[in-house]
Amino acid sequence: MSGSAALANPKVIVLFFAGILFVALVLAKLKLVGVGIFLALVFGAVYLNLLFKNPVLGFYTAIGLNFVILGIGRYIKGLPLGFAVDGIMITTFLALIFSRFKERVDWSPANKTITTLAGIWLLYCIFQIVNPEARMIEPWIAGRGVGFYFFFFVILTFMLIDTNKKLDTFLYVWGVFSILATLKGFGQMVFGVDYAEKAWLDNGGAETHVLFGKLRVFSFFSDAGQFGGNQGYAGVVFLIYSMAKKGIPKIFFITVGLLGFYGMMISGTRGSIAVPFAGLMTFFVLRKNIKVLSAGVIFVALIFVFFKYTTIGNGNYQIRRMRGAFDPNNKSLQVRLDNQKILKAYLASRPFGGGIGHAGDKAQRFLPHAFLSNVATDSWYVMIWAELGVIGLTYHLFVLFFVLGTASYKVMFRIRDPITKIKMSALISGMAGIMLASYGNAILGGMPTALLFYASMAIMSTPETFEKERIETELSTT
Template sequence: MTLESNIHPFENYSGSSRLAKPGFVVLLLVVVSVFALIAAKMQLLGIGVLFGLFLGVVYLYLLFTKPIIGLYTSVALSFILIGMGRYVKDVQVGLGMDAILILTYLALIMNKFRERVNWAPAAKDITFLAFIWLCYSLFEIVNPEAHSMAAWFSGRGVSVYMFLLVPLTLMFINSNRKLDFFLYVWGTFSILASLKGIMQLKFGVDYAEQAWLNEGNYKTHILFGKLRVFSFLSDAGQFGGNQAYTAVVATIYSMAIKNNKPKKLFFVAVAILGFYGMIISGTRGAISIPLAGFMTFFVLRKNIKVLSYGVALLALVFIFFRFTTIGQGNDQIRRMRTAFDPNDASLQVRLDNQKLLKKYLASRPFGGGIGHGGVKAQRYLPNAFLSQVATDSWYVLVWVEQGIVGLLLHLFILFYTVGKASYKVMFKIRDPLLKLKIAALISGMVGVMAASYGNAVLGGMPTGILIYISMAVMLNSEMLDIPKEEIQPNPIKIKN
């Protein structure tokens, strides 16, 4: 084998050696001339376009050099894509997620072009389950009840994103450092989302957000003259649910941080702003995320004393909302309190809708087709029965679109993941700090699963993207665990 064959395709001749090649010099002159012409003709706009192209080229270089950047980018995009749609009209911004995931796979393949990609790390049970879920979703295309391919494409994220993200996560996140960076990206954009939400609450919405409200969204986002904060996410329900989810994960994760005060303070800040975001969103169902999430964490600790204190604390929270009127003058607290009222009018409407859907779906075990359920389907099927009935709940939406068969398969995947990951935390993982990290992801996921009964939280962005990545990490924890002989007697001294 020659020396040249061992050179990485992205590490061939560079720097001054390239200038000795006439072809490169000519190409450089052509590129500079074209850029100068664009800048001269389009002036300020042209400079902006050139700067954007430059950043794009730099990003692509970094992506193809380190493909894991694509996974981190998908997390960032999951937060901002929907919000971008309010400012960029007539552009399918949602395709940005598809594009970055496909580019990441391409970068992974090209990065290992000479030595071939070793897909063994992705050969896990969660990948197999994601593939089955994808196959079932593809089957829904030929569901006789489905009448719109465009509707299916709009709901593709329910399976396609899981199938694409799980293998990438298994391939890339194989160390505590990479897991930490994933959580840093998540936490950073969660902070930005909360800060944007605070701006909406204190200073009002901007022109694009006002236009979005005027399209009819004011009916669900302005109640009794008060704004339900939605930040730059899809809606207040997704904002409140995701911020509560993030707060639970960040709170528990901060406990696993030792001897790094700035890092600990960062995740504490993420948690505090996350809980505040949950409150100002006015999303009542989001309160179930910390309740179910922290209860799960207390169980995972396998400590009777901790469990007792935890149950007592959660009981006090329940009593505060259910049996007192403390803080009733606060709009956010007053709305949260209605989530504990079994006679709430909104709850009764949801139950009535579920009765209608149960009768309709009794003879349709595969549902009405992906993208065909709920008021969102009116864009494709304005006169269909299923598009006239609000689904609200994530599980009701899956049931409506994919039938009882799809719902059972979906629930099996979720509970299998939580069950197996919990077993690992309680009996398999040796590193006490890794136990806390994985327990944080499990607890957050259980909280989202609980909240998804009342709101369509789980499948939306960014929550769905974060859940899919977390599922892969939770079931691949052995890659992050330290060897038994390296465990120190005092867990505080362990460094990741």
């Protein structure tokens, strides 16, 4: 039936005007709130329509939302914003299934070793519900991302990011939000924090984010440590990735990389400097070129000497703060080592740990007087050790080094296409940087680093997919 014929149907006309009347009544009754609800419903309907036609939109949405959701939580209270990423992931899975409903979904792209490893990790995390040391289910729900996000986002990445164009789009989305994060951080440093950020500082954030009268910039992230580590991550990935680009895209990637390193510096997070150190050294090794490796080692050594053995730039707070990362007698480091000794004694008889969500400051809202709630974990690996035990930590490290090692081997000895080599090297180097930096701060599993890290793990595990697609594209155009 044509549109004009449908409008000639009395039932359609009645339903049309009834809908208009209903919307008008809602807007009149609820006023500004009604307008907001109406616009949200319209936007939601359009978004869902686009998502179910092209499920990769959900992947990009999760990446973007992953950046800002915790920052939004400082302004909007009382809403379960923490479940927003879960909702997007579930909806994306539904869109993936329904978009290929007639021919059934082919899950074979996700049938990879890393998926199996992530599945085992998920089962271990689910087992933590019955861990005899765990006292409540609420902390486990709050920490669910440790297992669920890794497993399900790896699958989504395998299923949806299967071409170089989609890979580049993933990086563009990441890059845009990374730029916004640095600009927001710059604004905090120059103009100060706004009312919501000040309220967050006044409610306890100032203890760790205002030191000697200086603000540790946190942008719209959970804390300065996550901001600094993630921006260092962007600096490594985007500067290396820019080598695979030309023209305006190259300028964009270089800009993101430089602003990323700038954001890392103004965060005042000393441990984040491990990201470029480990990341760049990894890249030099991946190049398999003695001259490049030698030049890279000299470059990194000069930076080390600058921070370790000189006082140049000490008038700048950010440089002075970063220099503290090279002091083995740093008081913060000594406190962390003391805490690890305490945990070692406590966990000696607890091989499965104390339960997901049960360790560190975050656990105090659930169990304020519990032992693990009052011992700072700081490091990502110490947190995994405290919550999932030596068994969980051992397996977690095995998975990380397995993915890093196999991906590096493929880039160095299997992949021949130079552009694919550069792209994969960027992701591998970023992963190495985050792995090292996560020894000092809980960066790896926090937002927004977690989803970026998990997606990168999946992508770098199958570099042949992107090499093959590039070769086929080049052959079809010749």
